[in-house]
Amino acid sequence: MDANKKYSWHKIAGSIAEINFSANGLAVVEVNNKTICVALHKDRLFACTHKCPHAGGFMADGYIDALGNIVCPLHRYKFSLQNGRNTSGEGYFLKTFPVEIRNEGVFAGFPENNLFGWLK
Ligand code: FES
Numbered sequence: 001m002d003a004n005k006k007y008s009w010h011k012i013a014g015s016i017a018e019i020n021f022s023a024n025g026l027a028v029v030e031v032n033n034k035t036i037c038v039a040l041h042k043d044r045l046f047a048c049t050h051k052c053p054h055a056g057g058f059m060a061d062g063y064i065d066a067l068g069n070i071v072c073p074l075h076r077y078k079f080s081l082q083n084g085r086n087t088s089g090e091g092y093f094l095k096t097f098p099v100e101i102r103n104e105g106v107f108a109g110f111p112e113n114n115l116f117g118w119l120k
Pocket residue numbers: 052053054055056057072073074075076077
């Protein structure tokens with residue numbers, strides 16, 4: 001999470017168990033009328049945009065590799081779940097969002113400037 005950014009936090013589930021993960025550890029979540037991809041890897045939650053920055057592949061249809069990269073199903077580009085870095089080297093950047101587990105549920109944070117315009 002970027003300490004210099006202000007985030008708008010939105011509840012995505014009441015608990016981790018309420019998130020409908022597929023066997024690949026990925027889920028599509030609707031939040032505030034937008035769609036994001038949520039990942040569960042080694043008991044940690046991550047979130048990123050639903051569509052790949054390369055050509056719009058649905059990230060939740062890909063998989064998570066052993067190093068914690070999310071791999072796009074269309075052309076297999078890899079992105080770090082932690083920071084969105086394109087670890088397979090094609091030069092793209094996957095937008096990621098911080099996720100927090102609170103007493104009231106699971107929340108994802110979205111930067112307050114240019115809010116949501118780039119999510120879909
Ligand atoms: S659309 Fe994701 S790698 Fe091409």
